[in-house]
Amino acid sequence: MNQKNNNKPFLESILAIGISTMYMLIAIYFLPILGILFPIAFIVLGIRNGMKYNIISMIISILLLGLFADKTIVFFMLLAFTPISVVLNYLVAKRKSSQETMLYTTIVALISYIITITLLGKVTGISFINQLEEAFSQALKSQIKLLNDMGLSSYEMYETTDNLRNIYEYMILIIPSTIIMFSMFTAFLNSVVSTSILRKMGYGIVSVPKFSYFKLPDDIILGTIVIYIGVFILKALKTLYHETILINVTLLISFFFFLEGLAVIIFYLNKSKLNKVIKGILIIFIIATVPLSAIISIVGFLDIIFDFRRIRRRI
Numbered sequence: 357m358n359q360k361n362n363n364k365p366f367l368e369s370i371l372a373i374g375i376s377t378m379y380m381l382i383a384i385y386f387l388p389i390l391g392i393l394f395p396i397a398f399i400v401l402g403i404r405n406g407m408k409y410n411i412i413s414m415i416i417s418i419l420l421l422g423l424f425a426d427k428t429i430v431f432f433m434l435l436a437f438t439p440i441s442v443v444l445n446y447l448v449a450k451r452k453s454s455q456e457t458m459l460y461t462t463i464v465a466l467i468s469y470i471i472t473i474t475l476l477g478k479v480t481g482i483s484f485i486n487q488l489e490e491a492f493s494q495a496l497k498s499q500i501k502l503l504n505d506m507g508l509s510s511y512e513m514y515e516t517t518d519n520l521r522n523i524y525e526y527m528i529l530i531i532p533s534t535i536i537m538f539s540m541f542t543a544f545l546n547s548v549v550s551t552s553i554l555r556k557m558g559y560g561i562v563s564v565p566k567f568s569y570f571k572l573p574d575d576i577i578l579g580t581i582v583i584y585i586g587v588f589i590l591k592a593l594k595t596l597y598h599e600t601i602l603i604n605v606t607l608l609i610s611f612f613f614f615l616e617g618l619a620v621i622i623f624y625l626n627k628s629k630l631n632k633v634i635k636g637i638l639i640i641f642i643i644a645t646v647p648l649s650a651i652i653s654i655v656g657f658l659d660i661i662f663d664f665r666r667i668r669r670r671i
Contacts, residue, residue, distance in 0.1 A: 365405035369413045372397040377417045379465045384425050395441035399550040402445035410445050436472045439464050461543035470664040492524040533604040579611055610653050619657030623665050
């Protein structure tokens with residue numbers, strides 16, 4: 357019986373390595389965005405058997421990936437995902453609240469991504485921004501060729517091309533806020549999925565974050581005012597990149613209010629008697645409908661003031 361128990365961590369490590377390696381190969385070659393879930397199996401393994409199993413198994417998996425994928429990608433996977441896996445393992449094992457877990461994991465993910473992007477630029481000799489600009493430039497050329505084939509008038513060609521160019525330029529400007537939002541997305545998904553798996557395996561002590569209870573700090577409005585005052589001071593001083601800073605700050609604040617507004621909507625949808633499928637369709641529709649985003653952000657802003665869900669005392 358003891359021999360069986362001693363072998364359990366080893367066998368679970370082999371399973372985690374096998375599943376994660378196959379999963380990541382599929383992600384690399386078919387849908388790279390799925391790669392952000394790479395740490396999950398190792399987090400679960402680490403909670404069950406100890407941090408060392410998490411770290412060693414992840415390193416072995418990444419080394420195995422190096423046999424089948426580009427070595428540069430594999431090296432940066434190590435930099436990007438190992439810190440996220442370790443910090444989530446630690447926070448969940450210490451039974452930290454979902455709010456603390458999200459905050460610290462987001463910070464670690466953000467730092468990891470920034471370091472990874474910076475080193476990628478130094479190794480390849482091409483900065484991340486330049487790579488994106490080149491990609492957008494190629495996309496614009498493809499769009500222009502497609503428009504030419506459609507037989508549009510000169511005016512329509514000029515207007516459409518100008519709009520596309522403005523969109524691409526805007527996407528370049530919002531890279532900083534996009535990285536922050538992507539870090540939050542990574543932290544949330546890894547936290548939710550790993551803790552949900554642990555709970556299904558009998559770890560009832562694990563706190564699974566519920567998005568419907570997402571709440572910004574009560575002093576976020578005051579903080580927002582202070583931030584905007586700072587940005588406008590930078591503008592008055594004609595500081596370099598003050599417009600880029602303003603755009604990114606506005607996008608981030610709108611995104612945070614949107615998250616709170618969406619949490620309010622999901623909270624009340626969960627309380628309704630609607631079928632789960634219908635609720636899921638409604639949530640997807642709400643998220644995908646761009647014109648609704650401003651309304652949802654307003655709902656989030658008002659929730660900070662009026663606390664529609666009456667959850668302040670619970671947090």
